[in-house]
Amino acid sequence: MGFSGFALLKEALNGQRGWTEHWRKAAPKPAYDVVIVGGGGHGLATAHYLASRYGITNVAVLEKGWIGGGNAGRNTTIIRSNYLLDGNIPFYELSMKLWEGLEQDINFNAMVSQRSVLNLYHSDGQRDAYARRGNAMALHGVDAEMLDREAVRARVPYLDFDNARFPVKGGLLHRRGGTARHDGVVWGYARAADRRGVDIVENCEVTGFLREGGAVVGVETTRGTIRARTVGMAVAGSSSLLAAKADLRLPMESHVLQAFVSEGIKPLVDGVVTFGAGHFYISQSDKGGLVFGGDLDPFPSYAQRGGLPVFEDVAECALAMMPMLSRLRILRSWGGIMDMSLDGSPIIDHTPVEGLKINSGWCYGGFKATPASGLCFAHLLATGELHSAASAYRLDRFARGALIDEKGVGPTPNLH
Amino acid sequence: MRITCPTCGSRDLHEFHVLGEAEQARPRLSGDFDSAAARAAFTDYVYARRNPAGPHDEYWYHGPCDTWLVVRRDTRSHEVHDVRAARGGDRP
Ligand SMILES: Cc1cc2nc3c(=O)[nH]c(=O)nc-3n(C[C@H](O)[C@H](O)[C@H](O)COP(=O)(O)OP(=O)(O)OC[C@H]3O[C@@H](n4cnc5c(N)ncnc54)[C@H](O)[C@@H]3O)c2cc1C
Ligand SMILES: [Zn+2]
Numbered sequence: 310m311g312f313s314g315f316a317l318l319k320e321a322l323n324g325q326r327g328w329t330e331h332w333r334k335a336a337p338k339p340a341y342d343v344v345i346v347g348g349g350g351h352g353l354a355t356a357h358y359l360a361s362r363y364g365i366t367n368v369a370v371l372e373k374g375w376i377g378g379g380n381a382g383r384n385t386t387i388i389r390s391n392y393l394l395d396g397n398i399p400f401y402e403l404s405m406k407l408w409e410g411l412e413q414d415i416n417f418n419a420m421v422s423q424r425s426v427l428n429l430y431h432s433d434g435q436r437d438a439y440a441r442r443g444n445a446m447a448l449h450g451v452d453a454e455m456l457d458r459e460a461v462r463a464r465v466p467y468l469d470f471d472n473a474r475f476p477v478k479g480g481l482l483h484r485r486g487g488t489a490r491h492d493g494v495v496w497g498y499a500r501a502a503d504r505r506g507v508d509i510v511e512n513c514e515v516t517g518f519l520r521e522g523g524a525v526v527g528v529e530t531t532r533g534t535i536r537a538r539t540v541g542m543a544v545a546g547s548s549s550l551l552a553a554k555a556d557l558r559l560p561m562e563s564h565v566l567q568a569f570v571s572e573g574i575k576p577l578v579d580g581v582v583t584f585g586a587g588h589f590y591i592s593q594s595d596k597g598g599l600v601f602g603g604d605l606d607p608f609p610s611y612a613q614r615g616g617l618p619v620f621e622d623v624a625e626c627a628l629a630m631m632p633m634l635s636r637l638r639i640l641r642s643w644g645g646i647m648d649m650s651l652d653g654s655p656i657i658d659h660t661p662v663e664g665l666k667i668n669s670g671w672c673y674g675g676f677k678a679t680p681a682s683g684l685c686f687a688h689l690l691a692t693g694e695l696h697s698a699a700s701a702y703r704l705d706r707f708a709r710g711a712l713i714d715e716k717g718v719g720p721t722p723n724l725h
Numbered sequence: 726m727r728i729t730c731p732t733c734g735s736r737d738l739h740e741f742h743v744l745g746e747a748e749q750a751r752p753r754l755s756g757d758f759d760s761a762a763a764r765a766a767f768t769d770y771v772y773a774r775r776n777p778a779g780p781h782d783e784y785w786y787h788g789p790c791d792t793w794l795v796v797r798r799d800t801r802s803h804e805v806h807d808v809r810a811a812r813g814g815d816r817p
Binding site: 364369550553558559561562563607608609610611612616618651707708718721722723 | 726727739742743745746762765768769771772773774776777778781783790798801802803804
């Protein structure tokens with residue numbers, strides 16, 4: 310049933326007995342027009358846009374575990390479009406615009422909250438770099454504002470402004486950035502796709518590809534063989550493993566990224582704040598916990614669990630930026646396996662194998678990309694053409710030297 | 726995690742730096758570095774990864790003894806199976 314103020318009122322009077330399952334527990338059919346591998350945010354968003362914008366509803370999303378069990382349900386929920394490079398800004402801004410209309414589009418409360426993202430700078434050189442990024446954003450119509458030290462102090466007075474090594478000198482403010490409820494996003498997309506007839510098949514691992522004359526014409530799964538006219542893979546940290554089954558080697562390494570949440574406290578951190586002198590960012594969930602994270606563990610990992618050295622570094626950055634955090638207890642930490650591409654940017658493209666398309670390389674910024682990634686991948690699967698906002702995300706850009714390297718660190722995935 | 730350096734013995738992770746996959750040797754080419762074959766070989770060497778879930782040969786650098794190592798490590802459990810000094814042929 311649909312969500313509305315009237316439905317809420319009716320169910321309040323009805324003992325909440327009228328709510329139905331968000332999506333059917335579909336069993337796989339023998340064949341589909343499109344099979345999407347991976348029921349994370351990107352796979353589900355792709356299915357939703359395929360059905361709602363391209364009219365293709367004979368679609369299955371195959372998920373080896375449960376919906377929301379991958380990175381989609383493990384991230385720190387930050388959404389933003391404060392990028393620097395031409396290849397990236399239009400894509401992430403498209404995503405931000407889709408976030409702004411998402412809840413009406415899918416009739417689901419994804420708790421999109423544009424509470425702002427503030428990047429702190431700590432030196433004159435960093436100020437210049439942020440001004441350049443802010444200008445690039447403004448040229449593409451994205452909101453960006455340089456704040457001086459006093460303006461930062463007015464927003465977040467509890468920072469260590471006079472830290473001897475990393476004094477806070479100002480910040481770049483992106484007011485339309487913020488957070489969204491990650492589980493709400495996947496549940497909402499799953500429900501919306503299901504309502505248009507998409508089969509969401511859980512506990513269904515793709516173990517290989519069905520090939521005819523070299524082309525992919527379907528998938529082998531733990532729930533049987535499924536044929537498809539087109540197969541799209543959106544398996545995030547498992548991309549290399551799945552691609553290997555089609556004899557492809559990707560420009561990708563898998564690394565674990567950790568996140569942490571503290572005990573719940575009264576409202577303190579209004580928006581998202583990022584430290585500029587190390588890798589650390591923080592926000593506060595609606596339940597009151599402070600949610601924060603930092604760097605990847607530096608070596609490749611499929612362990613879905615991180616190590617203490619990174620936690621130590623995160624804690625040091627946290628205290629350098631916000632000393633009051635020393636009194637806080639950590640409730641939980643967890644990790645997710647990131648698809649770290651070799652230039653830090655994603656891939657939405659055909660593969661050299663006919664019938665197989667790829668959506669991957671999201672590094673640790675793929676949550677914010679979920680809506681645009683879904684729309685652009687749906688466009689590719691439906692039309693065979695690249696979407697204009699994602700036209701730089703080619704698989705062959707590495708061979709052409711056309712890298713999209715926001716950080717300028719070269720082919721070192723653990724630094725992106 | 727600890728790694729047993731062939732020179733220094735078992736040491737803490739903090740002393741090491743990881744470079745990444747050590748499964749592909751640098752292409753040995755003489756002649757035209759701009760040929761299509763050379764470009765493809767170098768693109769593969771610089772950007773393509775096997776990225777397996779399981780045993781994986783990696784380059785690690787041990788600072789205290791200034792030595793490059795090839796470490797075979799399981800990417801699921803971080804168990805280290807083998808460590809040897811990198812040889813000339815497989816220098817990164
Ligand atoms: C700790 C952490 C913090 C993060 N913070 C942010 C953030 O603040 N902002 C942001 O933008 N991004 C963030 N990210 C990144 C973001 O979560 C990911 O980039 C994004 O979720 C990846 O896309 P997805 O949702 O489709 O991935 P996933 O949810 O991982 O979906 C992939 C799915 O594929 C399934 N799968 C894999 N192999 C197979 C197979 N063979 N057959 C069938 N199914 C298969 C998996 O089970 C999984 O459910 C963070 C990630 C982590 C781990
Ligand atoms: Zn040593």
